[in-house]
Amino acid sequence: MAKSNKPLVWGLFAAGGTLTAFVTPVLVYVTLMAAYGDPPAALDYENIQAFAANWLGKLALFVVISLSLWFAAHRLRTALHGLGLRADTAIAVAGYGISAVGTVLAAYYLVQI
Amino acid sequence: MSRRPYVRRISTTTWYLKKKRDLVHMIQELTSLFVGIYGILLLWGVKALSEGPEAYGAFLEALTGPLSLAFHWVAFPLVLYHAISWFNVTHKAMPIQRGEEFLPGKYIVGAHYVVWIGFSLVVLFVAGVF
Structure with a gap:
């Protein structure tokens, strides 16, 4: 039987879509405040550093970053197909490739904190 | 043909x-x-x-x-739209059956909204926004 990556990428897509629906709007709001030069206390270096130094904080940041990327990569792949782009393999390789690299980098940076 | x-x-x-x-x-x-x-x-x-x-x-x-x-x-508005449109189809993606009947979709969608709003308020509070 031919092996398919569909369950894996679809699983990451569904998990990412659900997670980002819950967390991304409020996070964008928080960094929107920072964009106005008025970041809330949580974004002060000491506070965010303490959050990311904790393994639960690391895990939360890692999962949010990684699933955001996988979710977007998969959904943009289907959206670009819908827009008439037929270079599916190239789009899939680029999107999933960026997600994989982003996932590894997120883990690497978080371990250093 | x-x-x-x-x-x-x-x-x-x-x-x-x-x-x-x-x-x-x-x-x-x-x-x-x-x-x-x-x-x-x-x-x-x-x-x-x-x-x-x-x-x-x-x-x-x-x-x-x-x-x-x-x-x-x-x-910001687009990720809000993502969240709302995602939650609005949760009852189609994961229907819950009780005996013969399916739980009405509004309860499943509503539960997602309640958790979403509650979670967002907790994050804002912990982050020191209010």
Whole structure:
């Protein structure tokens, strides 16, 4: 039987879509405040550093970053197909490739904190 | 085979402009671009954080730039739209059966909204927004 990556990428897509629906709007709001030069206390270096130094904080940041990327990569792949782009393999390789690299980098940076 | 087969001509690049439902779905799919860019923004922040206070300060400073401000203003309504449209189909994606009947969709969708709003308020409170 031919092996398919569909369950894996679809699983990451569904998990990412659900997670980002819950967390991304409020996070964008928080960094929107920072964009106005008025970041809330949580974004002060000491506070965010303490959050990311904790393994639960690391895990939360890692999962949010990684699933955001996988979710977007998969959904943009289907959206670009819908827009008439037929270079599916190239789009899939680029999107999933960026997600994989982003996932590894997120883990690497978080371990250093 | 008939000599004049019926061929429906469907544009592969503009088909979604014909029906409102298709257009709405295309917009929903494209909101994921902003979710993805935001993931990269978070990754950038984590990188800066790992490099110490100075790099992190520079990251916060960079966030105040015009490109960041414009991105946030475009992304905020679109990620809200992503969340709302995602929750609105949860009863289709994971129907819950009770005996013979299915639990009405409004309870499943409603539960997601309640958790979403509660979670967002907790994050804002813990973050020191209010």
